[in-house]
Amino acid sequence: MDTARKRNTAREESLEVILHHAEQIFAEFGFKGATMQAIADASGLPKANLHYYFPTKLALYREVIERIFTIWLEAANSFDTSANPREALTRYIRKKMEISRAHPCGSKVWANEVIQGAPIIQDYLQTTLNEWTDTRIRVINRWVAEGKIATVDSRHLLYMIWATTQHYADFQHQVVTLNGGKRLNDAQWDAATKNVTEIILKGIGA
Amino acid sequence: MDTARKRNTAREESLEVILHHAEQIFAEFGFKGATMQAIADASGLPKANLHYYFPTKLALYREVIERIFTIWLEAANSFDTSANPREALTRYIRKKMEISRAHPCGSKVWANEVIQGAPIIQDYLQTTLNEWTDTRIRVINRWVAEGKIATVDSRHLLYMIWATTQHYADFQHQVVTLNGGKRLNDAQWDAATKNVTEIILKGIGA
DNA sequence: GTCTATAGAATGATAGAC
DNA sequence: GTCTATCATTCTATAGAC
Known part of the structure; x- marks a missing residue:
């Protein structure tokens, strides 16, 4: 597997993990009630990483x-x-x-x-x-x-x-x-x- | 109408107004998304009055x-x-x-x-x-x-x-x-x- | 790409004058 | 009972080191 492919895979895995847990947190607390911190914790990532993949909370919600x-x-x-x-x-x-x-x-x-x-x-x-x-x-x-x-x-x-x-x-x-x-x-x-x-x-x- | 009765009426009217608008705001934004400020504005009252009638946001929600x-x-x-x-x-x-x-x-x-x-x-x-x-x-x-x-x-x-x-x-x-x-x-x-x-x-x- | 630290804004709740 | 002003907290988002 070349490095470009590895990067893509890592990126896609992170996206998948974040989106999966975001769906659960948004379902449980609603848009406003869900916090980026809670989604980050559920995903096992620091909060800032979410903002690296999704510019805003609204953009993440839209994807979900x-x-x-x-x-x-x-x-x-x-x-x-x-x-x-x-x-x-x-x-x-x-x-x-x-x-x-x-x-x-x-x-x-x-x-x-x-x-x-x-x-x-x-x-x-x-x-x-x-x-x-x-x-x-x-x-x-x-x-x-x-x-x-x-x-x-x-x-x-x-x-x-x-x-x-x-x-x-x-x-x-x-x-x-x-x-x-x-x-x-x-x-x-x-x-x-x-x-x-x-x-x-x-x-x-x- | 004596003063005691007048007080009760005023109290009940305020309660009714607050509960009515709280129901609408909670429905539109969910528990977390609803703000005491928004409910106060909809009710035409200052925010502090809500806390006079209901100690906390949760207590108001419970009533609704x-x-x-x-x-x-x-x-x-x-x-x-x-x-x-x-x-x-x-x-x-x-x-x-x-x-x-x-x-x-x-x-x-x-x-x-x-x-x-x-x-x-x-x-x-x-x-x-x-x-x-x-x-x-x-x-x-x-x-x-x-x-x-x-x-x-x-x-x-x-x-x-x-x-x-x-x-x-x-x-x-x-x-x-x-x-x-x-x-x-x-x-x-x-x-x-x-x-x-x-x-x-x-x-x-x- | 990942993380720590923090700025900047909004919110629940309260103090205290009237 | 009603209102203004404010505190303490929490949250989104970003800066900047690694």
Whole structure:
């Protein structure tokens, strides 16, 4: 491995470590509540190193948010517009539940951001998310028109899927507390996914 | 009005003004992000007055959280355990949607708190909420046993109702943005409530 | 690239006059 | 009860040695 490659690797590793821990700290304390010191401590680095890689706290936060949005858009692709309602929605809900389990902190940062009026990600909402939502609404409306599902408001159906699946990440602490303080195990995650999928599919007559 | 009464009234009015604006500021910026200065400015009072009524920022926050929890428990009562599934759930969902519309900031403060691991309200989750949840789970399980609704996991059904109804408060900003920047009007709130109610009732075969 | 030390600004809380 | 002034602390960000 040459020195240039070594430098790049070191840089990428530091970036990865910082971003990973920043996501957790931002999720736990919110943007303002998170401190560069706390992120530095969690990352095992002196505070000044964070400012070497990210000029400001806001720039670091932006990176964290963008990573989450990318993961979120992946799930969006699993909503295959060519499939039938049962297939498309089953796959989409399962993927969303998997993300809630694998990336709860990312979901929490996103939720925190939206709750506080999306000061940073407003442009994503107005462009990418808005466009994606429109395409899926058209698909659902077509299903309704073709009689493949009952007459539902497609927009509110999407909100229901988002809300229900993200609840297991954002309200993880409440879910765990009401589960006797224990994290959901594999079987419980399966049960949750199955339950959500069945109620929604049955609820829209798919 | 005697002077004692006048003093009480003045005190109660100040408390009400402070708590009202504190709820909005805490919802918008989170616990740490909210500043006593911002709450004071919103309330039209000097900062020191807040510390006259509430010794610390944390004490003020606690009061805000407790008010929300009280409203939340009111809705809980609308889940009449003696009614049939259709009636009980229709009334509960409608009440929850009304609260999301009337008290979005309260819901946001609660959501923020839970997302961040419920450092302040942990005891509410473990006692009052846990007990309330258990009684409702028993009711839903009885409905299942009596064949009044399909076989569903009652706990996850509750989570679905909470998540979906609170989404309209917590993710208000996203909902509004995807609605072309306009707040939902009466008809849209009705449509949302009707849609949520119908999908869930149909989904559980009620 | 990594670290120590510190500047500069903002914040929670209080003292004390009115 | 209300207000001004201020202290003590904490935090972001940077300077500069290594």
